[in-house]
Every structure is written in structure tokens, then in C-alpha cells.
Amino acid sequence: MLTFTIRRLILAVPTLLFISLVIFLLLEFAPGDPMAQVPLTVPPEVKEKMREALGLGQPAPIRFWKWIVQFFWIEPQVLVDHVLGTSFSAGDLRVISWQTRSPVMDIVVQRVPQTLWVVGVAYVVGILIALPIGIYSAYRQYSVFDQLGTFVSMIGFSVPPFFSGVFVIVIFSVNLGWLPSIYDTTHRVTDWDSFVVQLQQMIMPVMVLALQITAQISRFMRASMLDNLNQDYVRTARAKGLGERVVVLIHVLRNSMIPVVTVIALGVPSIFGGAIITEQVFKVNGIGQLLITAIQANDLPMVQTLTFMFAVLIVLFNLIADVLYGLLDPRIRYD
Amino acid sequence: MTDPRDPESGPDTGHGVLGEPSPLATGALPDPMPSRPPRSQWRDVWDQFKTHKGALLGGIIFVAIVLLVFVGPWLWPYDPTQIDIRARNQGPGLAHPFGTDQLGRDTLARMMAGGQTSVSVGLAAMLLALGLGSLIGVLAGFFRRLDGILMRFTDLFLALPLLPLLLVMMLLFRERLNAAFGPETGIFILIVVAIGVTSWMPTARIVRGDVLALKEREFILAARSIGTTNTKMILRHILPNVLSPIMVSATLGIANAIITESALSFLGLGFPPDFPTWGRLLFDATDYLQQYPERVFWPGLAISLTVLSVNYLGDGLRDALDPRIRGR
Numbered sequence: 001m002l003t004f005t006i007r008r009l010i011l012a013v014p015t016l017l018f019i020s021l022v023i024f025l026l027l028e029f030a031p032g033d034p035m036a037q038v039p040l041t042v043p044p045e046v047k048e049k050m051r052e053a054l055g056l057g058q059p060a061p062i063r064f065w066k067w068i069v070q071f072f073w074i075e076p077q078v079l080v081d082h083v084l085g086t087s088f089s090a091g092d093l094r095v096i097s098w099q100t101r102s103p104v105m106d107i108v109v110q111r112v113p114q115t116l117w118v119v120g121v122a123y124v125v126g127i128l129i130a131l132p133i134g135i136y137s138a139y140r141q142y143s144v145f146d147q148l149g150t151f152v153s154m155i156g157f158s159v160p161p162f163f164s165g166v167f168v169i170v171i172f173s174v175n176l177g178w179l180p181s182i183y184d185t186t187h188r189v190t191d192w193d194s195f196v197v198q199l200q201q202m203i204m205p206v207m208v209l210a211l212q213i214t215a216q217i218s219r220f221m222r223a224s225m226l227d228n229l230n231q232d233y234v235r236t237a238r239a240k241g242l243g244e245r246v247v248v249l250i251h252v253l254r255n256s257m258i259p260v261v262t263v264i265a266l267g268v269p270s271i272f273g274g275a276i277i278t279e280q281v282f283k284v285n286g287i288g289q290l291l292i293t294a295i296q297a298n299d300l301p302m303v304q305t306l307t308f309m310f311a312v313l314i315v316l317f318n319l320i321a322d323v324l325y326g327l328l329d330p331r332i333r334y335d
Numbered sequence: 336m337t338d339p340r341d342p343e344s345g346p347d348t349g350h351g352v353l354g355e356p357s358p359l360a361t362g363a364l365p366d367p368m369p370s371r372p373p374r375s376q377w378r379d380v381w382d383q384f385k386t387h388k389g390a391l392l393g394g395i396i397f398v399a400i401v402l403l404v405f406v407g408p409w410l411w412p413y414d415p416t417q418i419d420i421r422a423r424n425q426g427p428g429l430a431h432p433f434g435t436d437q438l439g440r441d442t443l444a445r446m447m448a449g450g451q452t453s454v455s456v457g458l459a460a461m462l463l464a465l466g467l468g469s470l471i472g473v474l475a476g477f478f479r480r481l482d483g484i485l486m487r488f489t490d491l492f493l494a495l496p497l498l499p500l501l502l503v504m505m506l507l508f509r510e511r512l513n514a515a516f517g518p519e520t521g522i523f524i525l526i527v528v529a530i531g532v533t534s535w536m537p538t539a540r541i542v543r544g545d546v547l548a549l550k551e552r553e554f555i556l557a558a559r560s561i562g563t564t565n566t567k568m569i570l571r572h573i574l575p576n577v578l579s580p581i582m583v584s585a586t587l588g589i590a591n592a593i594i595t596e597s598a599l600s601f602l603g604l605g606f607p608p609d610f611p612t613w614g615r616l617l618f619d620a621t622d623y624l625q626q627y628p629e630r631v632f633w634p635g636l637a638i639s640l641t642v643l644s645v646n647y648l649g650d651g652l653r654d655a656l657d658p659r660i661r662g663r
Contacts, residue, residue: 158643160594162601163635170628310496
């Protein structure tokens with residue numbers, strides 16, 4: 001198990017390097033010029049100086065190498081400095097955003113809490129709803145409840161967030177006027193009233209995201225339960241005279257959770273990056289919204305860093321899912 | 336051997352007339368005769384498909400939507416770009432069943448024009464993804480030497496953050512393709528290629544798995560032993576047998592492509608503003624959410640209904656094409 005984990009970790013390094021190269025090369029082809037907004041009266045030699053100040057003067061391989069060094073060597077040092085109060089990174093050049101001229105990582109750190117708070121809560125809520133639905137649907141296969149569950153999860157698959165989001169805004173904000181349509185990230189929770197306000201503004205984005213997550217995970221849970229319910233060990237457990245509750249909720253559920261847990265782990269990266277559209281609909285200024293504005297403003301260092309961070313998360317959680325699968329299921333042996 | 340023999344029929348022509356098993360044990364055993372006339376595989380698939388009510392309904396709705404958006408504009412008198420400023424912001428009425436927008440353009444006509452684009456993008460992107468996925472899946476499954484490298488390549492693509500990359504691709508190549516093919520064709524090509532290139536991986540994996548299993552079967556060995564070339568082997572023996580997973584991923588691919596195109600249009604990175612697609616119409620309608628909330632519903636409903644029907648269709652197809660479920 002340990003050798004497998006180490007081997008996968010080592011394999012992840014070339015994968016990530018290749019992905020970063022792909023992203024870098026894709027952005028190299030960018031037709032947009034960061035100097036496009038500079039007035040025409042600025043003389044060309046000054047413009048050239050400004051380009052160099054942005055780090056654009058050197059050829060592409062050197063810039064790629066510099067970015068790699070900044071991302072993998074200098075940014076971790078900054079983190080260590082921040083936590084321990086040391087000064088390893090003093091004087092080193094960090095990845096700088098072209099929009100704000102401040103380090104990209106500082107902005108990311110500002111934006112992460114909003115995303116985590118909204119999308120993370122939605123993920124937890126979605127899982128908590130999905131598991132009972134999946135279990136009961138499988139236990140009473142082809143019942144009315146199962147058909148209804150299938151229909152609701154089909155809707156969750158089919159209705160895109162930019163429609164369901166706008167739909168709930170029309171109902172709850174425009175017609176009923178109960179909930180605010182815009183998520184206010186400057187809101188601070190200090191007492192009970194402000195907590196209620198926070199809860200109100202979170203309901204709609206969480207609802208929209210949770211519908212999608214529920215649809216996906218309840219399907220997996222149902223299929224996994226169905227696979228196990230017809231197995232011989234279930235018949236044995238019943239023949240031993242165990243209660244139905246024990247058979248389903250302990251014997252079957254434990255075995256069915258194995259693939260579901262890995263699916264849940266695989267979905268975690270989407271918490272960070274996948275909610276771009278929902279964040280856009282409810283104006284949550286999280287990571288997704290940061291990426292959209294960076295793309296529109298042609299802020300290449302920001303786009304590059306964010307996209308690469310998503311890739312790191314995907315590779316990491318793929319690894320975690322594989323390891324979890326091996327840990328939870330004694331039948332799986334990787335060596 | 337005690338029964339008297341019919342003198343006219345020799346032992347070898349004992350059952351010359353088919354369907355009339357000879358009672359005489361004259362040599363080879365009589366063939367077991369089927370009690371029912373032979374049925375083709377597709378007949379069985381159709382019979383199973385019919386029993387899935389949701390899939391049948393989904394198929395009918397999808398065909399209806401496709402017919403409506405492609406045939407409808409010939410029958411409907413209004414042009415999607417015709418501006419009638421005096422009839423602007425009308426609610427649903429007799430002249431305009433879905434109302435008109437802020438420039439007086441007929442919403443039904445725009446919905447049909449938008450549907451043409453959305454459905455065409457969905458179909459074209461699905462075909463591209465399917466072609467790529469099947470090609471890579473078959474190559475990886477059939478040629479052992481290519482397997483490792485092609486599957487690492489697939490894993491690599493699966494590790495890419497797709498929506499951000501799609502957005503970046505839209506941003507980067509828009510201008511160049513616009514210059515080469517004109518704004519509408521350029522964006523169409525870009526969106527189809529972008530969606531196709533980022534969604535072939537599941538198909539490739541499923542096809543590879545099936546091809547690997549098929550390769551161990553006897554009929555492949557038989558074909559190999561009579562000297563079938565690799566090309567013929569893939570075209571005649573492998574591809575027809577992996578058709579069912581390909582068809583199922585085709586339906587899921589349409590749904591995925593339609594949603595992705597609408598999402599891009601909704602984020603303002605899709606088709607140009609004067610060129611309606613369902614996602615674009617939805618995006619434009621959100622500006623008037625306070626005054627005319629009903630305007631959001633038509634495009635949203637169209638997207639959702641199309642994707643829902645395609646998903647149900649895929650669900651039924653999966654059951655119908657699975658021989659283990661069929662016939663129960």
C-alpha cells in the first residue's frame with residue numbers, strides 16, 4: 001500500500017509538469033497583448049520597458065522555468081514564512097497578477113473562504129441528502145419512491161445551474177422577495193441576526209449546487225446498493241436471523257459505501273473549481289469568479305496559476321480516491 | 336435401424352425438406368427446429384426499448400424538438416432578426432405566443448433559431464468526441480503496444496480542469512478563427528472542436544475495456560486464423576460489437592455538449608450577441624429578470640427538456656442494448 005502510494009506520488013510529478021507545460025503553451029498562443037490598454041501616446045521604448053517589467057522580455061522556455069520556480073519553490077517559502085514567521089522568501093519575486101500587480105497567491109487566499117463556505121456546505125448537504133435517498137431507492141427498487149428519486153436525479157443531471165439558479169432567483173427573490181439574489185461576501189457574522197442574514201443568502205446557491213451533487217451521488221449509492229443486495233452474504237445474514245435493519249444498514253451499507261466514498265473524494269476538486277457558473281449567477285466572488293474576470297482581463301499569470309491549481313487538486317484527489325479504495329476494500333491489493 | 340427405410344431417400348438426403356425432421360436415426364442428429372421465425376437483434380432491442388416508457392417518451396420529445404427547430408422556421412412567419420420596435424417587450428399573446436424581446440424580435444422565432452445552433456453544436460461535438468474516443472479506445476484495446484501510452488494520454492486529459500481550459504481556449508482562438516471563417520462559422524468550429532476535444536475520454540475508456548474483452552473471444556481467433564488483416568478485423572468484427580456502448584455514450588455526449596455550449600454562451604464566451612443560441616437567450620433574459628421574469632423560462636426550459644429527454648433516451652438504450660437485461 002505504502003509503495004503504491006509512493007509510486008503514484010512520484011508518477012504525479014511528471015503528470016503535473018506536463019499539464020503545466022500544456023497550460024503554459026496554450027497561453028503562449030494568446031493573441032491578447034497586456035499592453036493593449038496603455039494609451040497610444042506612450043512611446044514604444046517605454047512600452048518595451050513595461051513589457052519587460054511584466055516579465056515578458058525573455059524567451060518562452062526561460063519564462064516557463066521562472067514560473068515553475070516561482071510556483072514550486074518561492075510560493076511554499078512564502079507559506080512557511082507566513083506560518084512560522086521566518087524570512088526565507090525575502091526579496092524573491094513571486095507570481096504577480098497583471099491586473100492588480102499584487103501576488104496571485106494573496107488574491108487566491110482572499111477568495112478561497114467564500115468558495116469553500118458556499119460550495120463546501122453545498123457538497124456536505126448534497127451528500128447528506130443523497131445517501132438516504134440512494135439507500136431507500138435501492139431497497140425498494142421500482143417502487144414509487146424509487147421512480148420519483150430517478151426522476152429528481154434526472155432533473156438534477158439535466159437542468160444546468162445557470163437555469164436552476166436563475167429559476168430560484170425568479171421565485172424566491174423576484175416573486176416572493178424572501179431571499180437576496182446576490183451573495184454579499186462583505187457580510188460578517190457577529191450575532192444571531194447577522195447569522196440569519198448569512199443563512200438566507202446562502203440558501204439559494206447551496207440549493208442549486210446540492211441538487212446537482214445529490215443527483216450524482218444518489219445514483220451511485222443506489223447502483224452500489226443494488227449490486228450488494230443480491231449477494232450471497234446478504235442471504236446468509238438474513239438466514240442467520242439478523243434483523244432487516246442490521247442487514248441493510250450495517251452489512252450491505254458498509255460494503256456499498258466503498259465505491260461511493262471514492263466518488264465523493266473524486267468530486268472534491270469540483271468544490272474548488274466546478275462551481276464557476278453558480279458563483280457567476282449569485283455573484284459570489286470566489287475562485288471561479290476570479291478565473292472568469294482574469295480570463296476577461298487577459299491576466300495570464302492569474303489564469304495559469306488558477307488552472308494549474310485545479311489540475312493539482314484533480315491529480316491529488318484521484319490519488320486519494322485510489323488509496324482510499326485500497327484501504328477500504330481488503331479485496332483490492334495494488335502490489 | 337429396425338424401421339423400414341424409405342427407398343427414395345438415401346441416408347444422406349434423409350431430411351431434404353427443411354422443417355420436417357426425419358424420425359429415422361439415419362446418421363447425423365436432426366437439427367433442432369426453432370419454434371418461432373428468426374428475429375433480428377435490432378428487433379429484440381426495439382422490443383426491450385419499447386417497454387421503457389421514459390425512454391420512449393424521451394425519444395419522442397427529442398425528435399419533436401429537433402423537428403420543431405429545423406422545420407419550424409419555414410412555417411413561422413417571423414424572422415429571428417427582424418426588429419419591430421413598436422411591438423417590443425410584449426407578453427405572450429396570439430401574434431407572438433412566447434412574446435417579444437426588448438427590440439421587438441419574436442421570441443418563438445429566436446428560440447427556433449437558437450435551437451438550431453444548440454442542437455447542431457450538440458450533434459457535431461458529440462460526433463467528434465465519439466470519433467476520437469472510439470478511435471483511441473479501439474487502438475488502445477487492439478494494439479497492445481499502443482495501450483500504455485494512449486491510456487496515459489487519456490488519464491492526462493482526465494486530469495485537466497476542463498471548464499477553465501474550455502474558457503481559455505474560447506478566449507485564445509476566437510479572434511483567429513473569426514478572421515478565417517467569419518464570426519459565426521468560426522465560433523461554431525471553435526465550440527465544436529473545444530467540446531469534442533475535452534469530452535472523448537469516457538468513451539475511449541469504455542470502448543477500450545470492451546475491445547480488450549472481445550479480443551479474447553473465439554470468433555476473433557477464427558477470423559485471425561483465416562488471415563484477416565487488422566483493418567478488416569477492426570471494421571468487420573470489433574466495431575460492430577462495441578456499437579452499444581458507443582451509442583449510449585453518444586446520447587450522453589449530446590446532453591453534455593448542449594449544456595457546455597449553453598454554459599459558455601451564458602458566461603459570455605460563446606456565440607456573438609446578435610446570434611441566438613439557447614444559452615445566449617437565457618443570458619440576455621437575465622438582464623430583464625426583474626421586469627419580465629417569464630423570458631428566462633423558454634430557453635431554460637428548452638435546454639432542460641432537450642437534455643432530460645436525451646438522458647432518458649440514453650437510459651433506455653443502455654437497458655435495451657444490454658443482452659443480460661433484454662428479454663426479462
